[in-house]
Amino acid sequence: MFGTIVNTILIILGTLIGTVLKKGIKEEYQTALFNAMGFAAVALGVNAVVQNMPNSTFPVLFIMSLAIGSFIGAALDLDGKFNTLVGRFGNSNLSKGLSTAILLFCIGTLSILGPIESALNNNHTYLLTNATLDFVTSMALAATYGIGIMFAAVVLFLWQGGIYLVAGYLEPFLTDSLMAEVSIIGGVLIFASGLSILGIKDSKTLNMLPALFVPVVWFFIISFL
Template structure:
């Protein structure tokens, strides 16, 4: 749980720091921080794919997963739904800020795969990386919405904690093969997230998220 605790503390720290900025973070600092973190996420995604690809028993499963998952995500229009939820005006500024923060912090590849990787492999790389990203994001959000963004921290803790405990309970049912195939797909999505952060290409990550569900389903029939 150390990774989740770190992630939670980064949101709290970023919220406090951001609320102290009267005019928000200067654009040049925000830009260079996001570039640095974007490069880190790209490197992490590439490393994950390269590390697990040679051990894959079904080399085409990740292609099938991305294809089927993207079709499902596009059919459900997850990306547009997510954007509308983030941009939707609520009854109060604080409520809008908190809802935006929860969606940004909790719905993401690193935030979902991080607790799983920590529970099964004692590897906290995803969670530490996600914590750094959330630290910057919470600072920016808090500079606009105020200290209320800190309320997202306990929500994230419960979210990632639940995934962590579920992964622990189901550890015996999660095979090495499944973890390998899931890691390949997850690595590609992490790489896509890094590309988005760097602004190189707009990739609909939300529409690709269902791809993570395909490996466990596919392995039932293989």
């Protein structure tokens, strides 16, 4: 849980700094921060896909997973329901900022694969990298929306902590082949998140999140064949 604790602390710290400096950060500086973070997300996503694609044992599985997962997510309107739920709390501006913060902090590949890597291999690289990105993001968001962004740190702790616990119980099932497939899909999702941050394409990445579970179901099925 070391990486998750660091990630949570840095979000809180970034929120406090951003709140204090709220009147001192000009709009062009906020834009610069978001651009840098967006390009970093794109690069990390491409890197995850390129690194894991050669290790894929089912080359078309990630395509099927993205298609099926996106269909399920769109049918359930995960993105819309999430934003509606968050919108019930606080004023509209805070709700918008908090929604953006939770999406950026929780649905990226680093935030999903990081706790798994931490639990299984005691490798905190993903989470510490994610913590650095979240630190910058929380500063920028808090400078715009205020200290309410700190609530996203609680959501992130519960999210990553839950994944960490599940990964521990599923260790025998989480093979290298499965992790390669999940990493490819995760890379696509973080790439899509980067495009959203840069304002190039809003892919409603939350609707694509079920795609991460398709390879898990697939490997579970073939294990009985």
